[in-house]
Amino acid sequence: GAVVSQHPSRVICKSGTSVKIECRSLDFQATTMFWYRQFPKKSLMLMATSNEGSKATYEQGVEKDKFLINHASLTLSTLTVTSAHPEDSSFYICSARDPINWTYEQYFGPGTRLTVT
């Protein structure tokens, strides 16, 4: 099946710094990618939907200036957490949709554990 990778898998940063997380579709071109945030013992919360070459659509309550999403190519989307704070510590998961697959199945990356100290 289709593979989605994320990098890094874990990152620790200091409060006030910015962190970039990459999401790549390895064997297909993804016109649409989704970014989720997973809280402990809670569900995945959709943060934003990004389409290649256009601005991301953010969910209500998600600060677009804090969580910068760029989907510059059909195989790469990035999430940058700007001026990170401890409350941004979480598990971030990206997902990509294969447009060739008519069922629009979503493939998930393994996630990135962000810890802000």
Next chain:
Amino acid sequence: GNSVTQMEGPVTLSEEAFLTINCTYTATGYPSLFWYVQYPGEGLQLLLKATKADDKGSNKGFEATYRKETTSFHLEKGSVQVSDSAVYFCALRALNSGNTPLVFGKGTRLSVIA
């Protein structure tokens, strides 16, 4: 709005026990329904799906039937194994279009002991 409610965990079972994880949904129209599994340290993987009422999704011994009358999509397996220990997420997608995201339940952690 669209939402998914699944039973709270954790669920602990002995090997070869019968598993049921309840999932109900609220959605307009006719959503597609999914079960995803997240093994320790890994990303979510699609376990099974059903796209219309009365469809049964099945994979790796797991089954779930799309019940429109009860708005449910309960996950079942007749005999669990230790390797089934994971977190299971029920999800729906309201429209079958490229930009429609999945809506997830909170997840149910399953632990199977030998």
